[in-house]
Amino acid sequence: MSLGYLFGGGVGTEPHGLELYRTYEVVQGWYEQVSAWTGLTVGQILEEDLPTAQEERQSVGTVREAALAIGVHDVLASFNLRPAAIGGLSLGAMTASCLAGSLGRRELFEMLAGSRDTPEPPAEDPQQGIAIAFGSLADGAPAHPGENVPGVYLAGDFGPTVDGTKRIMMLAGHAEALGALAAEAPPGTVVPLPGRTIAVHTPLRRPYRDFMAPRIDAIPFSAPELPLLSCLESKVLRTADDVRDLFQRNSTDPISLVDVYTGMKDQGVQLGLVMGPSIPEGILAFPFPVVHIERPEHVEQALTTAYELGIDLTGAPALS
Numbered sequence: 474m475s476l477g478y479l480f481g482g483g484v485g486t487e488p489h490g491l492e493l494y495r496t497y498e499v500v501q502g503w504y505e506q507v508s509a510w511t512g513l514t515v516g517q518i519l520e521e522d523l524p525t526a527q528e529e530r531q532s533v534g535t536v537r538e539a540a541l542a543i544g545v546h547d548v549l550a551s552f553n554l555r556p557a558a559i560g561g562l563s564l565g566a567m568t569a570s571c572l573a574g575s576l577g578r579r580e581l582f583e584m585l586a587g588s589r590d591t592p593e594p595p596a597e598d599p600q601q602g603i604a605i606a607f608g609s610l611a612d613g614a615p616a617h618p619g620e621n622v623p624g625v626y627l628a629g630d631f632g633p634t635v636d637g638t639k640r641i642m643m644l645a646g647h648a649e650a651l652g653a654l655a656a657e658a659p660p661g662t663v664v665p666l667p668g669r670t671i672a673v674h675t676p677l678r679r680p681y682r683d684f685m686a687p688r689i690d691a692i693p694f695s696a697p698e699l700p701l702l703s704c705l706e707s708k709v710l711r712t713a714d715d716v717r718d719l720f721q722r723n724s725t726d727p728i729s730l731v732d733v734y735t736g737m738k739d740q741g742v743q744l745g746l747v748m749g750p751s752i753p754e755g756i757l758a759f760p761f762p763v764v765h766i767e768r769p770e771h772v773e774q775a776l777t778t779a780y781e782l783g784i785d786l787t788g789a790p791a792l793s
Contacts (some may be wrong), residue, residue: 476784477742478556478572479733479763480542481752482563482704490541491519496769499551500544507540510579511586527670528681532589539568539585542748545766546572549746552776554784558740560702560733562629562752563673566719574698575716584688591684601672602648603628604655604665608640617642618663624650628674632731633758641757643728645672678724689720702736704728709736734759744782746775 493500494515504515511518513533518540523530542565549555561569571581594601606618610633619625629643644651644663648670655663672678694713701710703719705726710716730752737745738760745763747754754765762782764775 475557475741477558477737477745479747480561480565480568482565492768510582528591529589535585542568545748558700562704562728566704573701600648602651603669604644604651606642606644606663626675630729635758645675682724700740702733707732
């Protein structure tokens with residue numbers, strides 16, 4: 474039985490790291506380490522209100538989500554559960570790269586924490602936003618509901634729904650254009666997300682990409698130690714340069730969950746574990762069973778499912 478790990482990327486619910494932190498000593502030690510690397514307190518990483526400044530808020534939020542995802546990985550590893558292939562979306566792609574051995578954990582978290590120094594956008598710039606969109610799968614339908622609308626970009630493709638009636642996508646761009654699109658489209662077709670003020674995975678993030686470029690160039694990347702699936706195109710990342718390119722383009726290029734899970738299917742994955750929030754649960758048509766893990770009870774579910782599907786957990790400690 475081949476196991477794949479998928480890491481989300483910051484468009485879902487708030488992380489639930491506090492419950493895992495209280496339950497597992499390995500997570501407690503991990504959060505102390507993240508605190509030392511980032512200068513944030515464990516409380517700031519776990520549960521305190523995020524900063525109000527846009528780029529600082531984004532930085533702390535990425536530290537929080539990546540810490541949770543790697544904490545889940547470490548809990549599963551303590552039970553001898555490890556992936557045969559790995560990938561993720563957005564921040565999740567960078568987290569997956571770290572766990573594939575392409576860069577150190579310290580380098581990842583110092584980069585995420587350092588992004589808080591990104592200059593804030595000029596006050597006169599148009600406000601940015603994000604929306605979830607539900608597109609048609611019919612032949613001849615637009616590629617996405619905002620196709621050819623100025624100021625609206627396709628930022629992410631999550632693939633078709635389980636019932637095969639719609640395709641879930643993420644749009645990003647100018648908040649005014651997204652609001653107008655939502656008002657004109659059929660009800661529920663385009664849903665702007667409140668509080669999301671950064672048009673991720675669009676050309677509007679070019680200033681951030683340029684600011685972070687020299688910091689990413691300074692990271693000593695290595696070739697992945699297991700199959701690492703890209704979220705920017707249909708590709709297995711095999712070299713250090715492949716991973717560096719992913720990090721450099723991640724902020725401005727659209728992401729695709731379809732590319733990740735299709736690549737995993739091609740690698741023989743038969744069970745996927747989704748680490749942390751952001752990938753909708755029970756809605757999307759994955760090509761293999763998936764278990765979402767955010768809380769301690771999900772760990773038990775993942776271990777039970779792995780055992781039932783024939784994954785060898787010999788030598789794993791008992792789950793209390």
